[in-house]
Amino acid sequence: MADKSTIIFYFSGTGNSYHAAQSLSCLLKDAQFVRIVFGLETYNLASYERIIAVYPCYVGDLPLMVKDYLEHLDFPDGAQVVSVCCCGGIDGSCHKSFERILDKKGSSLYSSYTLVYPANNQLLYPEPSEKTIDTRYATNAQKLQEIASNLKDGYQHFADYKVLSASIFSLAHKFFDPHKQGRRFKVSDECNSCKICELICPAKNIRLIKGIPQFLDRCEQCLSCMHRCLKDAIYLNLQSRIWGRYKNPYVSTKDLMVN
Ligand SMILES: Cc1cc2nc3c(=O)[nH]c(=O)nc-3n(C[C@H](O)[C@H](O)[C@H](O)COP(=O)(O)O)c2cc1C
Ligand code: SF4
Ligand code: SF4
Known part of the structure; x- marks a missing residue:
């Protein structure tokens, strides 16, 4: 049976979200994958049954460009919209923010997943060790397989919302410019x-x-x-x-x- 027509939008600075998006694209039988960059035109999504957004978490929230791009998309009725956050350990309010955008459009999230990648914010903390990098990639390789299987089998999944860390990061996000x-x-x-x-x-x-x-x-x-x-x-x-x-x-x- 043919899988759903899928498009994957991704934003990536240092490559973690690129890695997740590209892996999902292969696992979902060469789903189209499109990088969100400055000036990317708004896609017509009418022919897609599944729309996936893959992105890093920045101070507990979606990158500004991702938020802006998602706000400009028209999600077709009945399409499965999936949020994949590639954070360094705390996904904050990323999925909630995505949900809010969809809510305003009368749409909703079909599933949400959080993958913990090496944390790349070396403005705040030292670079990840080789061991951390290896362990996180090994775990994520498995998780990406699970995400693809869940989507193919029609099994929904929602990432845990951790109220305390999300609240702390949402305060910090107010100062993030x-x-x-x-x-x-x-x-x-x-x-x-x-x-x-x-x-x-x-x-x-x-x-x-x-x-x-x-x-x-x-x-x-x-x-x-x-x-x-x-x-x-x-x-x-x-x-x-x-x-x-x-x-x-x-x-x-x-x-x-x-x-
Ligand atoms: C400015 C900045 C803020 C970040 N804030 C968070 C955060 O709030 N929570 C978290 O878990 N990781 C945070 N990170 C780490 C990234 O989300 C993580 O390393 C991500 O996988 C990077 O994805 P990319 O390689 O696709 O750019 C932050 C990174 C940067 C550069
Ligand atoms: S940190 Fe800023 S200037 Fe540097 S690549 Fe990213 S968006 Fe561009
Ligand atoms: S800052 Fe680095 S990457 Fe940019 S032009 Fe200079 S050497 Fe090249």
């Missing part, structure tokens, strides 16, 4: 003007002017530029000067290039 924060990135003399940061930014927020990266005002704080710069030249605070970078072992820099 990625657009403003993005303008504070600095570039060290190590920069060799290779342009990788410009080519990789999903918000198209970086322009090299006279060989020096300049940051515009639509940063998502995905940290792709910081982690993938081969010279470790991009940093924001003292911690990001000291701590290492996170390279998703299954995703190349080329995979993350926009266009």
Whole structure:
């Protein structure tokens, strides 16, 4: 029996959500998968029976660009809408936010899943160890299989909503201003003007002017530029000067290039 026609939208900074989206695309028989980047046009979803959004959690909530993109989509009546959060341990209010968007459109979530990936916020804490990376990928490989089987078998699943951590993170989220924060990135003399940061930014927020990266005002704080710069030249605070970078072992820099 043919599986449902499926489209997977994903947003990814450092590749974890890319990994989840690509794995699901293969497991669901080559479902179409589309990256949410600045300027992505709104898709007509009329011919899709299943719509999946895969995204990282940023301070307990959806990335701004994901929220905005989902708000602009028309979800067909009866389509199964699935939320997949790829967090570093605390998914906060991500699925609730998604639910709220759907609610306003008279639609609802069919299922929600949280996958715990290596945490990439090296503005706040050190880079994940190799052991953590290996363990989390091994667990997620199994979980991704389960998600695909559940969807094929028509079994619904809802990620636990952890009220306490969600409330704490929702307070913190009020102070999270990625657009403003993005303008504070600095570039060290190590920069060799290779342009990788410009080519990789999903918000198209970086322009090299006279060989020096300049940051515009639509940063998502995905940290792709910081982690993938081969010279470790991009940093924001003292911690990001000291701590290492996170390279998703299954995703190349080329995979993350926009266009
Ligand atoms: C600015 C920022 C905020 C984050 N906030 C959270 C958070 O609230 N909870 C969490 O579990 N992980 C958090 N993370 C970690 C990411 O959600 C996690 O590493 C994710 O898998 C990254 O996905 P990506 O590689 O597709 O960009 C944060 C990361 C960044 C860069
Ligand atoms: S990726 Fe790094 S080295 Fe390349 S242009 Fe950007 S800051 Fe410079
Ligand atoms: S400027 Fe860097 S952190 Fe901000 S959205 Fe672009 S790649 Fe991500």
